[in-house]
Amino acid sequence: MTFFKKTFLSLIFTLLFLANFSVIYAQENEATDPVVYDKESFSRDIRQLKLQYRGELEEYRSLENLYLIAKSQYHKLGTLASLEDAVQKTQEVMILRDRVLRTYLRLLRLKLLSQPGIELPEKTAAEQSLLSAIKNVEQHQQEFSKSLDKVQINEISEGFEVLIDQVEEAAYQALTLMSIGELQTIHDKAIVLRADMEVEIASAGGALKSTERKRSFDETNRLLESLKSKFDLIEEKYANPSSSGYKGIHQAIQKQLNSIHSSLSQALTFLGELLKI
Amino acid sequence: MNQDIELNQTQFVAESPLMDNIDPEETLVDDLSVEEQKQLQQKKVKKIVIGSAVFLFILLIIFIVARSRSVREDEEIVENDEIKLTEIVVGPFNQRLLELENELEIADPNQEDLPFPPINSEITLDE
Structure with a gap:
């Protein structure tokens, strides 16, 4: 029996070792680049939150309709039953409204963090605004933990008007930064692409072709360089939001x-033409 | 009377084992003690167990190697196809330009990917 035990144990250990080996081998074959992993992780989380957000928004729209109907019935009939129904529907739609806002802010935060082309201090400041807004929405959600009456609902409604201003400011701060960051990233990549193309193909195809190309490259370069001052102007407006706030800035820089x-778009067209010369 | 017939019954009885069709080894086995028989049996069983273990081990190795080879082959085939398509249809600069054009389309300021949610900020029971 001792021999059987030994043989059995050694077989088990061998199988375990081989199973572990195949797992390690598989892991080594996967991408080990942490940057790629982070991007994939962000994309996955963003996709999930987007689905959640769309679902909650749909549900909110349905409940809002029911709330409007119940409210209209209450004002028409004035009965206790219609008041009870209106209070219930109002509370339900308020709860879902907070949920929609919270999911939206979380989604916005992830998109902001994954967006290149934004200066780190600005990104951090915008993220802090979003986190603060999320926390305030969550605190607001606590007010619905118990059943409310008409008076309490109206008080909460007044308090929400202050909350929504803060939420909007945080959201538009992030949206503005992301709009600028997207275009900035494309601008930077276009400059690099132009430079690489000039190195590779500027002198190909003989003297006539290379002269024509040189003029085209210079024109493209002028166009791309001219955008730097436009970006600086937008950055300056963003850095000084003034009384209109970030919502105003977002509209002003459109x-x-x-x-x-x-x-x-024109610069990319030029680059496309350059490839055909 | 047949002269060849042996009439000595005592000798006949003594020689009777020689007349049976017996395997010499079986005779030996019969002669072994019970303990020795057990040991022999155990040795046989040991051989079977070791043989089975080695066979399973070899099967497992073959399975792992075959699986990893098929995965690598699939990846190589996909990569080769993609490379061929890229070389034939778009050069490296065209590819980069195409990607930039796609990004620019997504970055259109007139098309907000995540507009502020269309919520009612004046939900109340008052008219």
Whole structure:
């Protein structure tokens, strides 16, 4: 029996070792780059939160309709039963409204963190605003932990008007930064692409072709360089939100962002033409 | 009377084992003690167990090697196809330009990916 035990144990250990070996082998074959892993992790979390957000928004829309109907019935009939129904529907829609806001802010935070092209101090400040807004929404949600009456609901409603201003400011701060960051990233990549193309293909195809290319490269370079001052202008507006707040800034810079977007589109067209010369 | 017939019954009885069709080894085995028989049996069983273990071990090695090879082959085939497509259809600069154009389309300021949620900020029971 001793011999059997030994043989059995050695067989088990061998199988365990081989199973572990195959797992290690599989792990070594996977991507080990932490940057790639972080991006994939963000993308996955963003996808999940987006689905959750859409679901909650749908549910909120349905409940809002029910709340409006119940409220209208209460004001028409004035009975205790209609008041009870209206109070219930109002509380339900308020709870879901807070949930929608919380999910939206969490989603915005992840998108902000995964967005390149933004200066780190600005990104950190915007993230802190979002975290503070999330915390305030969560505190607001605590007020619905018990059943409320008409008076309490109206008090909460007044308090929400203050909360929503803060939430909007945090959201538009992040949205503005992300809009700028997206275009900034494309601008930076376009400059690098232009430089790489110039190194590789500027002198190909003979003297006539290379002269034509040089003019084209210079024109593309001028266009891309001209965008730097436009980005600086937007950055300055963002750094000084003034009384209109970030919501105002976000609306105010739309024209400049459209102009930058249009110029970048033209620059990419130029680069496409350069590849065909 | 047949002269060849042996009439000595005592000798016949003594020689009767020689007349049976007996395997010499069985005779030996029969001669072994019970303990020795047990040991022999155990040795046989040991051989079977060791043989089975080695066979399973070899099967497992073959399975792991075959699996890792098939995964690598699949990856190589996919990579080769992608490389061929890239070389034939788009050069490296065209590819980068295409990616930038896609990113620019997504970054259109007129199309907000995540607009502020359309919520009612004046939910109340008052008219």
